[in-house]
Amino acid sequence: MSKxxxxxxxxFNNIVLPDFDMNTLExxxxxxxxxxxxxxxxKGLWIGLSTAVVAVCVCLFIGLGYFNNNIRVASTIxxxxxxxxxxxxxxxxxxxxxxxxxxxxRIILEGMDLAGSDxxxxxxxxxxxxxxxxYIDELANSILISVDNPNSAESEAxxxxxxxELNTFINSGNNISVVSQSITSSSDKEALANSYGISVGxxxxxxxxxxxxxxxxxxxxxxxxxxxxxxxxxxxxxxVTTSGTASDKSYIGKDKALEIALSDAxxxxxxxxxxxxxxxxxxxxxxxxxxxxxxxxxYEINAITGDILESNREYDDDANANSGSxxxxxxxxxxxxxxxxxxANTSSxxxxxxxxxxxxxxxxxxxxxxxxxxxxxDALSLYREWExxxxxxxxxxxxxxxxxxxxYKRGELSRSDYNSYERQIEAIENTLEQAEETLEYRxxxxx
Numbered sequence: 001m002s003k004x005x006x007x008x009x010x011x012f013n014n015i016v017l018p019d020f021d022m023n024t025l026e027x028x029x030x031x032x033x034x035x036x037x038x039x040x041x042x043k044g045l046w047i048g049l050s051t052a053v054v055a056v057c058v059c060l061f062i063g064l065g066y067f068n069n070n071i072r073v074a075s076t077i078x079x080x081x082x083x084x085x086x087x088x089x090x091x092x093x094x095x096x097x098x099x100x101x102x103x104x105x106r107i108i109l110e111g112m113d114l115a116g117s118d119x120x121x122x123x124x125x126x127x128x129x130x131x132x133x134x135y136i137d138e139l140a141n142s143i144l145i146s147v148d149n150p151n152s153a154e155s156e157a158x159x160x161x162x163x164x165e166l167n168t169f170i171n172s173g174n175n176i177s178v179v180s181q182s183i184t185s186s187s188d189k190e191a192l193a194n195s196y197g198i199s200v201g202x203x204x205x206x207x208x209x210x211x212x213x214x215x216x217x218x219x220x221x222x223x224x225x226x227x228x229x230x231x232x233x234x235x236x237x238x239x240v241t242t243s244g245t246a247s248d249k250s251y252i253g254k255d256k257a258l259e260i261a262l263s264d265a266x267x268x269x270x271x272x273x274x275x276x277x278x279x280x281x282x283x284x285x286x287x288x289x290x291x292x293x294x295x296x297x298x299y300e301i302n303a304i305t306g307d308i309l310e311s312n313r314e315y316d317d318d319a320n321a322n323s324g325s326x327x328x329x330x331x332x333x334x335x336x337x338x339x340x341x342x343x344a345n346t347s348s349x350x351x352x353x354x355x356x357x358x359x360x361x362x363x364x365x366x367x368x369x370x371x372x373x374x375x376x377x378d379a380l381s382l383y384r385e386w387e388x389x390x391x392x393x394x395x396x397x398x399x400x401x402x403x404x405x406x407x408y409k410r411g412e413l414s415r416s417d418y419n420s421y422e423r424q425i426e427a428i429e430n431t432l433e434q435a436e437e438t439l440e441y442r443x444x445x446x447x
Contacts, residue, residue: 078146078201120165140227141247145180146201155182177244196222231277251303257286261299310399314352364435370442383443
C-alpha cells in the first residue's frame with residue numbers, strides 16, 4: 001500500500017498547471033461573459049411576459065364571453081297564480097335558477113330540477129304542476145307572466161315567446177287566461193312589494209289598475225287573486241296584454257247581473273247596456289249601466305250573492321240626455337278643469353235631482369188623497385204599499401248622495417256645487433219624511 005501511495009503522490013507533484021494571469025481573466029469575465037448573459041436574460045424576460053399577457057387576455061375574453069352567454073342573469077320572469085315563482089335565465093334563455101316565493105310555490109317545485117332547460121320547457125312544466133295541484137281550475141284560471149330585462153326589446157321578445165307558447169296551450173283546449181307584462185324592477189319597488197307580501201310583478205299590475213281607477217288602493221287589491229285582478233282589468237289596461245278569458249264561474253255572471261238590474265227597474269228591454277266587474281268596499285261587484293226612455297240607470301250588484309248594493313236613476317231631458325250620459329261615462333278620466341265636461345255634469349245632476357224632487361212630491365200628494373179603508377187588513381196593506389215606495393226612493397237618494405260625494409272627492413264637483421246639491425237632496429228627504437208621517441196618520445199604522 002505504501003508503494004501505491006508514493007506513486008500517486010509523485011504523479012500529482014509532476015502535474016504542470018497552465019500559466020493563468022488572474023487579472024486578465026477577471027477583466028475578460030467582466031467585459032464579455034457577464035455583459036452578454038445580461039442582454040440575453042432581459043430579452044427573454046420581455047418575450048416571456050408578452051406571451052403571458054396575451055394568454056391572459058385571450059382567457060379573459062373567452063371567459064367573459066362564456067360568462068355573459070351562459071352564467072350571467074339576462075332576464076327574470078315572475079309567474080304568479082297564487083303560487084309565486086321567480087325564474088332567472090341566461091342570454092340563451094336557458095334556466096339558471098327557479099325560486100319559490102311562498103309555500104304554495106314550494107309544492108309546485110317539489111321534485112323539479114329545471115336548471116339548464118329552455119324557458120318554454122320550464123314554463124310548461126310549472127303550469128302543468130299548477131294544474132295538477134289544483135291552483136289553476138275552472139273557477140280561477142288566470143296566470144300572470146312578468147318579464148324583467150333592462151333591454152326593452154329583449155324583454156318584449158321574451159314576453160312574446162312565452163305568451164306564444166302558452167297560447168298554443170290555450171288553443172289545445174286548455175281553459176286558461178294569460179296576463180303578461182314587461183316590467184322594470186327597482187329596490188324601491190321590491191321594498192314596497194315585500195311590505196305587502198306580494199311579488200314585484202303583482203305590484204306593477206296593481207299599479208296599472210290604480211292608474212285606471214284612482215279609487216283603488218294597494219290595500220284594496222293586494223289580497224285579491226290574479227284571477228280577480230284579471231277580471232278587473234277589462235280590455236283597455238295600458239301596457240298589459242291578455243289572452244284567453246278569465247273565469248267568472250265563482251260569480252253570478254254579467255248576464256244575470258243585468259237581468260237583476262232590469263227586473264228591479266221594471267224594464268224588459270233597453271236601448272244600451274254595459275256590465276263591468278268592479279271591486280268596492282271589500283266586495284267583487286258588477287257595475288251595471290243601461291238607458292231606457294231617456295233615463296240612465298246605474299246599479300252596483302254583489303257579484304256573488306246578486307244583492308243590489310246601490311242603484312241610481314238620472315232623469316235627463318232631451319237637451320242634455322246624450323251629453324250627460326257621455327260626460328258621466330268619462331268623468332273618472334276627465335280633468336275637473338274641463339269646462340264643457342263640468343257644465344254637462346252639473347246640468348245632468350240638476351236634472352236628476354229635479355226628477356227625484358218631482359217623484360217625492362207626487363208620493364206626498366198621493367198619500368194626502370188617500371181614503372183610509374175601513375178594513376184593518378186593507379189599511380195595513382195600503383200602508384205597506386206606500387211605505388215601500390217611500391223607502392225605495394229614500395234609498396235611491398242615499399245612493400245618489402254617495403255618488404255625488406265621490407265625485408266631489410275626485411275633484412269633479414266644486415265645493416259650492418256639492419253643497420248646493422246636498423241642500424236639494426236634504427229638502428227631498430224632508431218631503432219623504434212628511435209623506436211617511438202623513439201615511440201613518442191616514443192609515444193608523446207605523447213601523
